[in-house]
Amino acid sequence: LREAAASFITSATSKAGFPPDDLPEVALLGRSNVGKSSLLNALCGTRRLARTSAQPGRTRAVNFFRVGNELVFADLPGYGYARVPEALRVSWERLASEYLLGRRALRLSLLLVDARHDAMESDLTLRQFLEHHRLPYLVAATKADKLGRGELVRREAAIRRDVGAGALGVVATSATTGAGIDALWKAIRQQLRGRAIA
Ligand SMILES: Nc1nc2c(ncn2[C@@H]2O[C@H](COP(=O)(O)OP(=O)(O)O)[C@@H](O)[C@H]2O)c(=O)[nH]1
Numbered sequence: 001l002r003e004a005a006a007s008f009i010t011s012a013t014s015k016a017g018f019p020p021d022d023l024p025e026v027a028l029l030g031r032s033n034v035g036k037s038s039l040l041n042a043l044c045g046t047r048r049l050a051r052t053s054a055q056p057g058r059t060r061a062v063n064f065f066r067v068g069n070e071l072v073f074a075d076l077p078g079y080g081y082a083r084v085p086e087a088l089r090v091s092w093e094r095l096a097s098e099y100l101l102g103r104r105a106l107r108l109s110l111l112l113v114d115a116r117h118d119a120m121e122s123d124l125t126l127r128q129f130l131e132h133h134r135l136p137y138l139v140a141a142t143k144a145d146k147l148g149r150g151e152l153v154r155r156e157a158a159i160r161r162d163v164g165a166g167a168l169g170v171v172a173t174s175a176t177t178g179a180g181i182d183a184l185w186k187a188i189r190q191q192l193r194g195r196a197i198a
């Protein structure tokens, strides 16, 4: 089922460019380079849907992808790139709040953190924002393939304690091996069906 045709809808740099919101929507949030585009491709069973990059900080728009008649993924620009000028930080915040606070179809956010590292201040700020506005979110701990099994278990526990404390769940994922992708789909669908416990 997850191979259901996924397609790019549009790219928007402001609310005026957002597409009609007739399907439930799932937002992807995370620092630049955390693996958002790669995870999106893995979720959609393709390598080519969203452009991945070794260079951080490139996306400045919300990219919308439709998965069959089921849902839309909204890939938000990465944040927290150390060298980002103040003006860009402010424009990220405007676009992100326009989307997160104004999008009626938004049902769930995926907050991506690198499984190898502790959450950064920008991740924790975003977590607070989501909780303050009662926006449900799942944490995806990305690049899990880069850790050995014991270390992954320890890192997952740490993530559950900090950035994941208010989340519906924490799922370790790898876009490279496909680990955690089915579990993430399951958690997404549970939430869209209204079965998850907030
Ligand atoms: N080993 C490994 N590398 C990954 C994974 N996901 C992303 N990457 C790499 O991390 C870099 C940034 O990925 P990208 O998806 O463009 O990140 P984005 O900026 O958050 O969209 C790229 O070089 C990817 O190949 C993963 O699960 N495992």
Ligand SMILES: [Mg+2]
Binding pocket: 036, 037, 038, 051, 052, 053, 059
């Ligand atoms: Mg990207």
